[in-house]
Structures are given as C-alpha cells and as structure tokens.
Amino acid sequence: MTAHTSLPRRAAAELIGTAGLLVVVIGSGLKAAELSPDTGVALLANSLVSAIGLGLIITLFGPLSGAHLNPVVTLTSWWARRTGGEGLGGREVLVYVVAQTAGAIGGAVVAEAMFGRTPGTFATRVLDGGHLLAGEVLATAGLVLVIQGLGRTGRAGLVPAAVAAYIAAAIWFTSSGSFANPAGTIGRSFSDSFTGISPGSLPGFVAAQLLGGVLGLVLAAFLYGARAKDAPAPVGPGGPEVRKAEPGPGGAAVPAVLPGAGPVEGVGPDRTAYQTIG
Numbered sequence: 001m002t003a004h005t006s007l008p009r010r011a012a013a014e015l016i017g018t019a020g021l022l023v024v025v026i027g028s029g030l031k032a033a034e035l036s037p038d039t040g041v042a043l044l045a046n047s048l049v050s051a052i053g054l055g056l057i058i059t060l061f062g063p064l065s066g067a068h069l070n071p072v073v074t075l076t077s078w079w080a081r082r083t084g085g086e087g088l089g090g091r092e093v094l095v096y097v098v099a100q101t102a103g104a105i106g107g108a109v110v111a112e113a114m115f116g117r118t119p120g121t122f123a124t125r126v127l128d129g130g131h132l133l134a135g136e137v138l139a140t141a142g143l144v145l146v147i148q149g150l151g152r153t154g155r156a157g158l159v160p161a162a163v164a165a166y167i168a169a170a171i172w173f174t175s176s177g178s179f180a181n182p183a184g185t186i187g188r189s190f191s192d193s194f195t196g197i198s199p200g201s202l203p204g205f206v207a208a209q210l211l212g213g214v215l216g217l218v219l220a221a222f223l224y225g226a227r228a229k230d231a232p233a234p235v236g237p238g239g240p241e242v243r244k245a246e247p248g249p250g251g252a253a254v255p256a257v258l259p260g261a262g263p264v265e266g267v268g269p270d271r272t273a274y275q276t277i278g
Contacts, residue, residue, distance in 0.1 A: 010065035011095045015103035017061040018069045022107025022187045023114075024053030029195035030115045039194070046195065047171040055164030062160065070181040071097045072140055072213035073147065079217060097183070104187025112191055123189050123196030127176065128204060135176030136208035137215065142170060143180050144216025145223075152224040182206045 005013070028049035032042035054069075061067040068074045074088060074096045081087030088096065109119040146166050150158050170178035179185045179197065185206060189199045197205065 005064050007092060007095060010092075011099040013061045013065040014068060014096050015099040015106075017057050017065070017067055018100045018103030018183055018187075019107035019110065020057050021054060021069055022104050022184060023111045024057075025050045025184070026108055026111035026188065026191045026193065026195050027114060028053075029191075029193055030111065030117075033194055034115075042194065043171070047168045050171070051164040051168035054167055055160045058160040058163060065096075068096060069100060069183070070143075071100055071183050072144065072181065072209055074100070075210075075213060076144055076148070076217055100183035101186055104181075104183040105190055106187075108187040108190040117192075120190060121192050123192045123198050125192070125194070125196050125201075126198045127201045132176045133204050133208040135174035136179060136205055137212040139170045139174045139176060139178035139180040140209045140212025141216040141219065142166060142212075144213050145219050148216065148220035149224055152220065176205070176208075179205060180209060180212070182209050185209070 025046070029042070029046045032045040032049075036042050036045070057069065058067040061069075066077070068077070074093055077087040078090065078093045079087070081089065112121065113119040143163065143166060146162050147159060150156055150162060167178060167180070170180065179188065182205075185197060185202060188196050189202055190196075
C-alpha cells in the first residue's frame, strides 16, 4: 500500500530517512573501529550494516516520499518529469534536497554524540586525487543505473534489496568507497572517523557524483529506452488519469488506468518505485 502524502510530510520522511541512514553508516563505522583494530574487518562490518540499514529505510519511507535520501536520485526524478515522465517539480526538488542535506548533517551529529564524541567536529580525512573521483563517478552512475534499470523494466519492487546490495558491493569495488550521495557526503564531513571526509574534499566528490548521475541516466536511456512500458502506473495525486471501466454483465465497474500513461522513474507521494542513495 502507498500513502498519498503532502509535500511537508514527504520532506519530513526524506529528512528523517537520510538522518537515519547517516546514523547507520557513521554509527556502524564507529562501533566497528571500536571493536576491531583491523581496518578490513571494520570495513566489512560497516558495509554490511550500512546495506541492511539502507534497505530497511527505503522499505519504510519509500511509500511516503520515494525514499530518495540522495539529491542525485531526486534530480533524476526531476529529469524524468522534464522528459515527459512522472517525477518531481522544481519546488519539490528544492525541498527534497534541503531536507536530505539537513537530515544528513543531523544524523552525523547524532551518531557522534551517541558514541560520546564531540558533535559537530569536522572530518580531517582528506580524499582527493583523480582515481578517487573516478571511483565516485562510477559508483554514482551504477547506483542510478540500478534504480533506473529496475524501474524501466517493471521491477521497481526489487529496488530496496538491489540498492542495498549494490552499495554494499560498491563500498568494496570502488576506489572512493562509494559515497555516491552529495547530501550523505556533506553529512559525513561532520564525522572525524574512517567514514568521514574532510570539508576540503567535498567539491570534487559532489561534482563527481553529479557527473555520475548524468552518466547513469545516459546509460539507462541507451539500454532501456526513454520510458517504462510495462511498469505499473501509480494512481492518485501526481499519477496518471483514472477512468471507470465499463462493467460487464452482472459485474461492477472497476478503475482502470488509461493506456499509454505508464510511469517512468518518476516520483510522487504515492509512487511504488522507490528510489534512494547510499
């Protein structure tokens, strides 16, 4: 079941969901480092817990806001609307991005305080170099491709598990550790831990993530086409027009979606194709 929610409630879902994601990512990293001096073991624990938490958050908040938790995913929804599909308008994008960024910062502060650390301390871990930025481009492009590919082939119900699995893998196979989320990256600059990133490294990472989002959209359009032809269409505010089908003999009229109105990867308060970030 999906919920027909107002923009303020959707914004609250994005804020709380992104805050929860940062608590999971940073908190599990702090706990792992506390329990094991082995960096590999700590990263394994952090990646698994982050993936599990991400999947649960998408499942919980997806029916409310689409569970983007990531400005790149929100911008792909805006682009879908610009190209004739279902998606967010400009005002909604702004509200989502602000909520996601505020939630990410808040989640980082909560995680730091929860472990008895001084909240609001900026990270000192510098991440620069072309190889790391290439890793972020690849990580973000892959994330967008996973979401778009599933949405355009009518398998949006797999998004929570697929995105969680992708992020767990990308943490290991990318040189950057797969931040793949501008809001999450900003939030992680407020944690001076092995999951953090120094404020000075933010511009390069955010630019790489945005570039990766564009690359992911291009790949999705090339591989799957512009529209999802077989995906179920959402019905309700922001969804396609609904009409009453003519009843058969002895039957009752049932709602039917007008042909040709299937959604793409767009988002509305009642959409089932949940989109997110790691």
